[in-house]
Amino acid sequence: MIRAIRPALALPLLALLVSGCERAAALTQFAGSETASFKQAQPAVAADFDARVQAGAPLMIANLLERNALTTFVLVSERGGDRIWRTKDNVTISTRGGLLTSTRALAGDLMSADVAESQPLVLAARPGLAVRIHRYMDGQNGIEIDSYVCEISPRGSEDLALDGVQIRASVVAETCTNPDNDFENFYWVSGGAVVQSLQWVGPDVGAISMRGVIR
Amino acid sequence: MALAQVVPAGIAPARGLYGRPWTGFFALSAFALLTATSALAQDGPTYSTYGTIGLIDMPTGEMPADGELAISVNRYNGVLRNSLTFQIAPRLSGTFRYSIIDNYFGPGDDQELYDRSFDVSYQISQEGDLTPGVVVGLRDFGGTGVLASEFVAVSKHLRPGLVVTGGIGWGRLGSYGSFDNPLGVINDGFETRPSGFDDIGDTGQVSFDTFFRGPAALFGGVEWRPSDRLAFKAEYSSDAYEREVEFAGFERRSPFNFAATYRMDNGVDLTGFALHGSEFGMMATLAFDPGKARFTSGREPAPPPVVPVSLADQRAAASWGDVQGAPLAARVGAALKVQGVELESLSITGSTATVRIRNTGYDAAPQALGRTARVLTATLPASVGTFRIVPLARGIPASAVTLRRADLEELELAPDGTWQSFARADIADAAGSRFDPAGAPLRQYPDFNWNLRPYSQQAFFDPDAPVRADAGAQLSFGLDLAPGLILSGAVRQKLVGNLDESTRDSNSVIQRVRSDVVEYDRTEEAEISHLTGEYFFRPGPDLYGRVTAGYLERMYGGVSGELLWKPVESRLALGAELNYARQREFDSGLGFQDYDVVTGHASAYYDFGGGYLGQLDAGRYLAGDWGATFGLDREFGNGFTVGAFFTLTDVSFEDFGEGSFDKGIRISIPLSWLAGEPAQRGFGSVIRPTVRDGGARLEVRNRLYGLTRSYHGPELQDNWGRFWR
Secondary structure: OEOOOOOOOOOHHHHHHHOOEOOEOOOOOOEEOOOOOHHHHHHHHHHHHHHHHHOOOOEEEEEEHHHOEEEEEEEEEEEOOEEEEEOOOOOEEEEEOOEEEEEEOOOOOEEEEEOOOHHHHHHOOOOEEEEEEEEEEOOOOOEEEEEEEEEEEEEEEEEEEEOOEEEEEEEEEEEEEEOOEEEEEEEEEEOOEEEEEEEEEEOOOEEEEEEEOOO | OOOOEEOOOOOOOOOOOOOOOHHHHHHHHHHHHHHOOEOOOOOOOOEOOOOOEEOOOOEOOOOOOOOOEEEEEEEEOOEEEEEEEEEEEOOEEEEEEEEEEOOOOOOOOOOOEEEEEEEEEEEEEOOOOOOOEEEEEEEOOOOOOOOOEEEEEEEEEEEOOEEEEEEEEEEHHHOOOOEOOHHHHOOHHHHOOOOOOOOHHHOOOOOHHHOOOOOEEEEEEEEEOOOOOEEEEEEEOOOOOHHHHHHOOOOOOOOEEEEEEEEOOOOEEEEEEEEOOOEEEEEEEEEEOOOOOOOOOOOOOOOOOOOOHHHHHHHHHOOOOOOOOOOHHHHHHHHHHOOOEEEEEEEEEOOEEEEEEEEOOOOOHHHHHHHHHHHHHHHOOOOOOEEEEEEEEOOEEOOEEEEEHHHHHHHOOOOOHHHHHHHHOEEEOOOOOOOOOOOEEOOOOOEEEEEEEEEEEEEEEEOOEEEEEEEEEEEEEEEEEEOOEEEEEEEEEEEEEOHHHOOOOOOOOOOOOOOOHHHHHOOOOOEEEEEEEEEEEEEEOOEEEEEEEEEOOOOEEEEEEEEEEOOOOOOEEEEEEEEEEEEEOOOOOOOEEEEEEEEEEEEEEEEEEOOEEEEEEEEEOOOOOEEEEEEEEEEOOOOOEEEEEEEEEOOOHHHHOOOOOEEEEEEEEEHHHHHOOOOOOEEEEEEOOOOOOOOOOOOOOOOHHHHHHHHOHHHHHHHHHHOOO
């Protein structure tokens, strides 16, 4: 039996943080019978991703700017104007008319965004004011509601070369503020659709840039 | 055993060495890195050497943010203090402190005092534009009394970042520059303060007869916080350090103390302080908000999208995973399994599908319900319009949550989908829906599972080694014979540790039901930590039952029966438990000793809302003593819990021994709070200043309140934010 070194310091209050009890074992499990694991979900999602890409489903390339993570989303659900997109490693986002309405699995997710007022102005590249409501998890399994007043303003037009295709798009800025925070979204709108955008997700995630893949 | 055992520890002079104080700081930093939930707030108050909000030794009229938990360590000239302070409510703060004071009993070796103390303070006035913050506090109100003092402190911002404080203190805070107690005008009794503790037996009693008595003195100071990184403090102290000057060679050259604090990004404050022109000390404090999990929405993979009814039939017919062509229940079960949910049975009656599930993956029950509902939209035929989800706890239905398929489609991406989905969900009692002959049972009984995990067990506050711990491996198994009928056991083998080194044998004068725990710690062989048969059942609506027999816990075996009344939507629950327990042999093997007892309690549980949970247990304890335990916990929505309890029984304070009565604080930290991924496990600890034999309860596993609560109305509502996650 190995003897532990006598604790050099009386620090019981910290020791409790590494303590274990019946329902509280430790971070690791040496071995055991098979239990459900989130990791098992991934092969099915990855296979589904590949199948959809093969079948020619719409794709989007996105970049989480603060994490410098470039990834591809494939369309997995479409209902009305709502679209749900998923990566190969099972991150999902939803959009409504090209405006981001939620994220999942970004650890600081946008649970929902009410873009009903912003969306028509953005898609029409028309100036105006819109109320935008974001919902986040509050750290206690409840929902925190942040509302913003946004000014939507056209910023002229730009020629984009996306996947070798020339597109003329109107640039629309959406500047949102509330007493605690502010952010700015940019949309490149062509033919009443958002072809490219830079949209703010939330305080923990930062902004995401997205563009549709033309193929 | 869910208690961190505490070896009976004298406050008498004791052998023992302790050294390098900064080990503690590194532990603190490591925890800070883990949590990284900084409580760094602009113009936020800083902590004193007592581990409470204050100047250096003096208190202030400020309070930290509600819920803040602060761990602090400081050291100067032979005094080491570890404190845990919790902001219980916006105006109420509580502190537990463990101090080691060299040369307390005189110069030379072996004269240390090992002291546990409690503080409580209340803010009677919050600072406003014109009004100051006023705090009334009691320091060391129920320990040995060596730090005992009371105060009223008044603080006011002169401008942002500059706070002045003045106050009046009694006891230790009225020992320098003192004058006759102004409260003497009310009653002459205030003018003299009874002396402190006389012997060990008196410790632990709340010394009501000394509060605010004896000479009083004024103190004051100023705190300047020029940025959110820095704070500078200066104070005029009313503490004469009488005992330290007399015995420990402390030089008190002036009444002035100074400190500088640097606040790091990770929530740790580093403070250097100078005391009375002669001593220099260092302090580290980690303050954080338990209500703020590190990853607010978690890092687990995204849930599968809701599949609309229009696509359901073609999807249901298509393959799901690798079980193409398998029966419907098998396909649903496979799809649920990857979401961390096990399907127990599935039955479809008309347009309603009832699924019984075991939530194996999520600490927040609504997340398991939400993922189950999503999977059902993707797997069940379009003819099913209503999902009735029955989560099982140890085989018994805990509640039935009914969701309409159309609502799921409508609300998945709705801006207010979380609240609306809760409002439209029907949460009901699930009694009587235990077996459904029409439901194809998916789970095959008997069902065996096992695991091998590390374990650790600690003992605190033995003067010879204030922290002792064992670590080893635990092999557990469970065998479900039928729904609710479970055989389970766990065998532990200590691999490393020093719990057995304690030489503090029990000096208890009553039946030694807990105080001889060291005898159990001395076992080097594998021990059976439990080996039981359990039966869980629903005797009727709103009722839950449990019978457990076998080796119930490390120290006792026997039979335990429990009945709980808990309506699904009620904040109140009532329970009754009756046990026959016999003490096990010290080797925690199969044998028993002679002592046996009939013990049991009637319990009332109340969810006050806002995360405050109260519990009252009245009945007969292990030593045959009669009494009641009062407990109050504050549970944050994410599961982080901080609580306190005390037990009074007909064992006299004198017979109880050191500490006078059983009491303690308990903390539990969900693994998900640290790791950012859902998990049902966590870290828990109960800290008792002393473990004695009065007011000791049997530790039976799987008490019903804890098993069922998370699937009932109030808890589901609190956690519903995770339904769509």
